Amino acid sequence: MKLLLLLCLFVYSVHSQEYDDYSVVLPTSGDALGPRAHRPSSGFDRYSPNQPAPPPISGGSRYRGRPSTTSTDVTTEAQTKEVQPDAGGCTHLSERMGVLCPTGCELKSTILKQERNVKTAVSKLKDDVSELSQSSNTIYRYVDGLSNAFRERQRVSNENGNVVGQYTNDLEGQHAFVKDTIDTTFPSNIRVLQGVLQSLRDKIQKLETAIMSQRTKCDKPCTVSCPIPVVSGKECEDIFRRGGDSSEMYLIQPDSFFQPYKVYCDMTTEKGGWTMIQNRQDGSVDFGRRWDSYRAGFGNIASDTGKGFCHTPGEYWLGNDRISQLTKMGPTEVIIEMTDWSGAKVQAMYQQFTVQGESTGYVLSVGRYSGTAGDTLLQGANELVGENRTMTIHNGMMFSTYDRDNDKWIPGDSSKQCSREDGGGWWYNRCHSSNPNGRYYWGGPYTKDMAKHGTDDGIVWMNWKGSWYSLKAISMKIRPFFGGAR
Numbered sequence: 164m165k166l167l168l169l170l171c172l173f174v175y176s177v178h179s180q181e182y183d184d185y186s187v188v189l190p191t192s193g194d195a196l197g198p199r200a201h202r203p204s205s206g207f208d209r210y211s212p213n214q215p216a217p218p219p220i221s222g223g224s225r226y227r228g229r230p231s232t233t234s235t236d237v238t239t240e241a242q243t244k245e246v247q248p249d250a251g252g253c254t255h256l257s258e259r260m261g262v263l264c265p266t267g268c269e270l271k272s273t274i275l276k277q278e279r280n281v282k283t284a285v286s287k288l289k290d291d292v293s294e295l296s297q298s299s300n301t302i303y304r305y306v307d308g309l310s311n312a313f314r315e316r317q318r319v320s321n322e323n324g325n326v327v328g329q330y331t332n333d334l335e336g337q338h339a340f341v342k343d344t345i346d347t348t349f350p351s352n353i354r355v356l357q358g359v360l361q362s363l364r365d366k367i368q369k370l371e372t373a374i375m376s377q378r379t380k381c382d383k384p385c386t387v388s389c390p391i392p393v394v395s396g397k398e399c400e401d402i403f404r405r406g407g408d409s410s411e412m413y414l415i416q417p418d419s420f421f422q423p424y425k426v427y428c429d430m431t432t433e434k435g436g437w438t439m440i441q442n443r444q445d446g447s448v449d450f451g452r453r454w455d456s457y458r459a460g461f462g463n464i465a466s467d468t469g470k471g472f473c474h475t476p477g478e479y480w481l482g483n484d485r486i487s488q489l490t491k492m493g494p495t496e497v498i499i500e501m502t503d504w505s506g507a508k509v510q511a512m513y514q515q516f517t518v519q520g521e522s523t524g525y526v527l528s529v530g531r532y533s534g535t536a537g538d539t540l541l542q543g544a545n546e547l548v549g550e551n552r553t554m555t556i557h558n559g560m561m562f563s564t565y566d567r568d569n570d571k572w573i574p575g576d577s578s579k580q581c582s583r584e585d586g587g588g589w590w591y592n593r594c595h596s597s598n599p600n601g602r603y604y605w606g607g608p609y610t611k612d613m614a615k616h617g618t619d620d621g622i623v624w625m626n627w628k629g630s631w632y633s634l635k636a637i638s639m640k641i642r643p644f645f646g647g648a649r
């Protein structure tokens with residue numbers, strides 16, 4: 164634009180110079196030329212008059228006079244000269260006059276007119292440029308924001324890549340560990356477990372074999388298979404006197420009217436000859452039995468432990484009929500030996516011991532106590548006094564089982580049965596100071612909560628261990644009384 168303006172000013176200057184030169188040459192004739200004829204002075208711009216002109220050249224002309232016809236034509240042409248417009252357009256009215264160059268004024272007007280257009284265009288262009296600049300700024304900021312967002316995304320992407328890489332590394336490590344574990348540890352453990360499993364299978368098979376063996380044995384009642392010594396007699400004292408001096412199972416026949424039966428003979432204690440009528444030692448036999456069972460006897464007389472003879476007694480009750488018969492054959496003494504869970508041993512001996520027959524309820528008669536366990540059968544419980552103690556004396560009592568109430572506790576009242584509450588068959592009064600046929604408790608001390616009916620139903624000998632201690636072992640052996648002298 165500036166270049167265009169400079170170009171226009173240059174053209175204007177050239178035209179002005181040409182015009183001035185032209186004005187000097189041309190005569191100042193007529194008022195048609197207008198105000199350009201003078202320039203009023205002002206200030207120091209004073210008019211200075213022209214210098215006097217030198218005299219013209221005179222003398223003879225080198226030319227001859229012109230022909231007359233040409234002068235006439237010139238006059239005519241001068242007379243018909245047309246007045247040409249001074250402003251507006253670049254062409255004469257007559258085309259033969261050629262093109263008329265614009266005057267400075269016309270050019271200025273044109274330029275001013277164009278300048279307005281140009282200004283308008285420039286103003287619009289400025290607005291456009293400003294708007295474009297704003298748009299450019301907006302776009303720049305937008306692009307800049309996009310760049311920042313891209314860089315942020317790139318950073319986040321890089322960080323995610325790092326995290327993924329780390330996670331991948333960890334995962335690969337774990338995978339390697341798991342694979343190594345599966346490839347090495349698992350097979351080893353599986354082999355160990357397979358060995359354990361095989362061992363367990365072997366044990367189970369052995370147990371099944373043992374169970375089958377026991378089932379086969381239990382299909383028939385337990386019998387003693389060990390050989391019976393040839394020596395026999397009416398009872399153990401008779402056998403002892405016949406030469407049987409080893410403690411083991413023998414066959415006795417007290418009376419020829421009865422069949423011989425097996426019994427364990429103690430040939431060592433107190434000079435031997437003792438017939439065992441009762442034995443408790445391990446709880447292997449249930450003593451909570453009916454009247455008939457106590458009458459006939461139950462349990463295991465003895466067992467073979469592999470030495471070829473039955474030298475070890477089992478838990479058993481010889482039977483009230485047999486006991487009655489043996490004790491009624493003559494004066495009989497009894498020794499009651501007992502052991503607690505610490506291994507301590509005491510005994511109670513009665514030089515008189517008789518059991519009447521079933522018709523009188525197997526009434527017990529004892530007398531002449533001696534020993535270390537304390538006399539319960541004659542004296543009752545030492546810790547009780549008066550009638551309460553009398554109620555615990557067993558001498559003179561009938562035998563009772565849970566299905567035959569012969570005790571002194573409200574006879575006739577089926578709800579008051581010593582045998583039912585104290586666990587065994589015995590010569591209960593109301594009810595006991597000793598209970599050799601009671602329940603077998605492992606360990607010794609027991610409580611009411613452990614007892615079936617809350618009573619002292621253990622293997623009790625009150626005058627040694629009290630009511631709430633169940634003995635580990637107890638046995639009753641009888642022998643014909645002979646005053647200790649053989």
Ligand SMILES: [Ca+2]
Nearest residue numbers: 572573579580
């Ligand atoms: Ca009763």
